[in-house]
Amino acid sequence: MQKSHILAAARLAVVAALLTIVSCKKDQAPTETAMSADQETVSPEVMRYLHEAGFDTTIKVAAQNGRFIVEGDIALKQSIVFEDLRRRKAGGTENQRHSYQSLISGDANCNINVVVTGNLRTNAAWMQSIRWGISQWNVLLNCRINFILDESRTPDGVWEDLVITDGDLSSVGAFGMGDWPAFGAVGDLLQIDMNAVANAGSTWGEYSGKRTFLIMHELGHNLGLRHADIANPDNAIPGTPVLDPNSVMNSGGNNIEFDHFSEYDRIAASYLYPVTGNSVLTNAIYGPSVVPYGAPFYQHFAAAIYGDNFYTWTLLDANQQHLHTFFEEEQDGRVLTWSLTVNANPLPVGQYYLRCTVTGADYTASPALFPFTIQ
Numbered sequence: 001m002q003k004s005h006i007l008a009a010a011r012l013a014v015v016a017a018l019l020t021i022v023s024c025k026k027d028q029a030p031t032e033t034a035m036s037a038d039q040e041t042v043s044p045e046v047m048r049y050l051h052e053a054g055f056d057t058t059i060k061v062a063a064q065n066g067r068f069i070v071e072g073d074i075a076l077k078q079s080i081v082f083e084d085l086r087r088r089k090a091g092g093t094e095n096q097r098h099s100y101q102s103l104i105s106g107d108a109n110c111n112i113n114v115v116v117t118g119n120l121r122t123n124a125a126w127m128q129s130i131r132w133g134i135s136q137w138n139v140l141l142n143c144r145i146n147f148i149l150d151e152s153r154t155p156d157g158v159w160e161d162l163v164i165t166d167g168d169l170s171s172v173g174a175f176g177m178g179d180w181p182a183f184g185a186v187g188d189l190l191q192i193d194m195n196a197v198a199n200a201g202s203t204w205g206e207y208s209g210k211r212t213f214l215i216m217h218e219l220g221h222n223l224g225l226r227h228a229d230i231a232n233p234d235n236a237i238p239g240t241p242v243l244d245p246n247s248v249m250n251s252g253g254n255n256i257e258f259d260h261f262s263e264y265d266r267i268a269a270s271y272l273y274p275v276t277g278n279s280v281l282t283n284a285i286y287g288p289s290v291v292p293y294g295a296p297f298y299q300h301f302a303a304a305i306y307g308d309n310f311y312t313w314t315l316l317d318a319n320q321q322h323l324h325t326f327f328e329e330e331q332d333g334r335v336l337t338w339s340l341t342v343n344a345n346p347l348p349v350g351q352y353y354l355r356c357t358v359t360g361a362d363y364t365a366s367p368a369l370f371p372f373t374i375q
């Protein structure tokens with residue numbers, strides 16, 4: 001999301017550069033006047049490539065840290081762009097021309113493992129916004145996106161699919177930046193410029209809804225969603241309007257204060273990533289692993305949160321013996337909430353576990369067990 005970019009009249013709501021549709025534009029080269037880039041670092045060939053991929057190259061294209069930055073806050077790894085260009089030159093078929101797909105492909109199960117690192121990891125306010133932002137994606141109906149946040153992990157290059165970290169984005173003037181998917185895999189980096197947000201003043205930096213919105217927005221780029229307010233009529237998502245001022249994928253951002261998806265965001269997400277009958281989604285619990293003794297409340301979330309699920313939350317002791325079953329919003333002994341908030345819990349210090357079982361959905365979800373400590 002850009003800090004101060006004022007865009008011209010928007011044409012379309014949430015759009016994604018769908019492979020088949022983008023391919024129709026392969027022979028339309030951008031004109032010189034349509035380009036606005038640092039030609040010393042972004043070659044005409046790359047500019048043409050980005051244009052053909054559906055990005056608006058009239059907005060400055062930057063090249064830095066091994067990435068091309070388009071539309072203000074969308075990052076494409078240069079190595080992947082060059083690999084894709086190499087494949088094209090190798091004489092590929094029409095289908096190979098655009099092998100750099102914008103969507104996560106193939107898998108009925110979009111379980112996406114996430115770790116948070118850097119200064120974000122130790123910032124309680126940001127961590128809560130990250131949990132909420134991820135939960136907003138997970139809770140979308142008829143959408144198989146299932147982010148699994150494990151706060152106990154650090155990046156090992158193996159387990160995680162996506163790293164969320166802080167970074168200095170001042171050179172491109174962005175609050176956040178999301179890497180674009182590549183070859184069917186989720187964009188694997190989400191950066192937040194914590195200083196830029198903090199310096200935006202109390203009306204922005206201290207408002208949790210805006211932080212959550214920023215996380216939701218950049219995650220959208222990681223999933224292959226472009227900006228809703230940058231016209232690209234050739235790859236609009238069916239069922240979305242010309243303009244959606246409430247979309248989480250609008251690029252302006254500075255005065256956006258809500259932390260939920262618009263109606264058309266939901267349509268777009270379920271269009272791109274529908275739940276399929278054989279989806280197997282991994283449930284997980286995420287939230288603080290250390291709770292201060294006497295904390296007024298603490299909150300945990302379930303990852304697999306689709307449709308009319310039921311959640312049974314149970315508190316276990318250090319030996320994983322039953323201590324308590326939570327009955328908020330109880331129906332027939334099952335809990336309907338995907339987040340568990342424990343208020344003024346008098347538990348003594350020690351090791352505990354939370355267990356969350358999901359039932360009643362039209363897909364399979366494994367039980368989740370989460371250790372945490374009160375100290």
Ligand SMILES: [Zn+2]
Nearest residue numbers: 001002073251
């Ligand atoms: Zn953006």
